[in-house]
Amino acid sequence: MDPLTPPHAAPLPPPIRRIAVDRSPTTVAAPAAATNGHGHGQPSGIVGGGRHAQRAGRAGVERMRLEDLSISYGRKLAVNRVSLPVRQGEVLALIGPSGCGKTTLLRSLNRLIELTPTASREGRIMLDDQDVDRMEVTHLRRRVTMVFQQPNPFPMSIFDNIAYGLREQGSSRPRREELEPQVIDALERAGLYGEVSENLDHPALRLSGGQQQRLCIARALAVRPEVLLLDEPASALDPRSTARIEDLLVKLRDEVAIVIVTHNLQQAFRIADHVAFMYLGELEEYAPTDQMFGAPRTQRSRDYVSGAFG
């Protein structure tokens, strides 16, 4: 047991993360944030309260389902018999301490885990009632795209970064004019078009880190995926860029199912509709966000969300 963990008999210490929960109802419904859309100048905590208010009573359509999913690297079990639904219309956050298998779980959803030679998988992953193992992997990955922890635009222009995914391989390359509406649409959905509309031909690697990450999101959205996976997409970014990406994800959840791995509990609280707490490869608790942060069922989740260990 972690020596820092308080004795269980004692009432929970007043955790900083709880304060945000307790205060959110008192926050005035932040009309400014709702109308201008980008939350300029809004401290992210208050914006979170606004998003939280929108969350009540959401019920999405199930797009993916994990059934008894187990993944091991060699002999080491990384994910142990996890079953989870992934729904469109909501953000699912995977939380848990480092090495608990959240990233492994995420990478298995688009079979990226197969790139790791030692990884082996059991159980089923269904996408719209179709086993992902039966699907052609490039088709699967166009339906389930991913954004990574580090911004990683390709060494080409902003336009070509987005167009890259749109160009079917092998077939004749569509001309720029044909792709332009889709490229612009993807940039607009990622909230980046206004900043880069003048310089679509500039190298993408010259953008700032936050812009690069939104470009990566735009790139992943351009192929019109059904599920968007994000592996700690904001952990390398400053608070302002983080807030913009969080706003973006909340907006996107109606058109695409979103699964996000995050180390940042406040972030999970701000944007998620459901939270899955993983611990040592097990799914410890899966609950609506309010319940996970307000009244977690297990002692371990309660300790984790209150910050007793991390």
Next chain:
Amino acid sequence: MSVEAPNRALGDAGPTRPMESSATWPRADRVGLGLAWAAGMLLCVVAGAIVLYMLFRGLQYLSFELLVTRPEVANDQSRSGGFLDPIIGTLMLTVLGTIIAAPLGVAAAVWLSEYGRPSWLARLVESGIEVVAGTPSIVLAIFGLLIFSQPLFAFLSFTAEGNAVFGRSFLAAGAMISLIALPFVVGATREALNAIPSHVREASYALGKTKAATIRRVLLPAVRPGIGTGTALGMGRIAGDTAIPIALLGATLQLQAVDGPLGTLRGTGGTLTTYVYGNSPAGEGNAPEKAYAAAFVLLLVVVLLNFGVDLISRRRQVTSWTR
């Protein structure tokens, strides 16, 4: 100045400049530092001496006339002409060797870095490249002569009556001399590929792209500066090599074409290196002035190529990801 004097007297170096001196070091360390410094200075002096001496001698004898007139066989040096043919020979050989080495080297590097399976085969390829890199060029040249004088390769060079194959031509020399540049291309390309974080490849796979598409559209554009660096380094080595042009190119004074298509490429010739060798006291010639002038031109070419390498590798920083 005088205001600061009292501070100095107290041994105070001032608040912004911490004291740094090797005076307090153990003697062994001080001697080591001195030797390291001297070694660096010595190299500077040597490099400076070469460049300055060649500059002095080269400019002394070099004239525009020499660059644009063909060399002639003559006892009288005033009628032996310039070194236009060797300049063309060096250019042709360099281009030929690069055209062969660059695609081959990039392909080998891509296979090693991105596939490399089974691993024993990858290790075999690696040591093969190391062997090629370590082989002295005269050995490559003799080996090339052996190969290209086979009747099978008669179409590459002059043939004598009775079907004897001469085995010396630009094509033969270019093929062998590409092996000198190849390890540089492979090395620089692999280094650049290995510097690309794996999440960049995964980002491409995550968009439903195949490995081939990822290599062609993401990785190769990203390593272009690396390929450029390796190719330029290799070109410098090709331009400077002497053994292969002597043994495999014929080291003739003028370019001599074979009758038929691509006659010049199938014919013999010389390069700046063979020209310098031939005209210097080391060879049979006795026109050291022309050797100096040609050597200066050669040095200029190689220095410019290295300068190009620096330029390319400095531009590399534009495309960088966080790991």
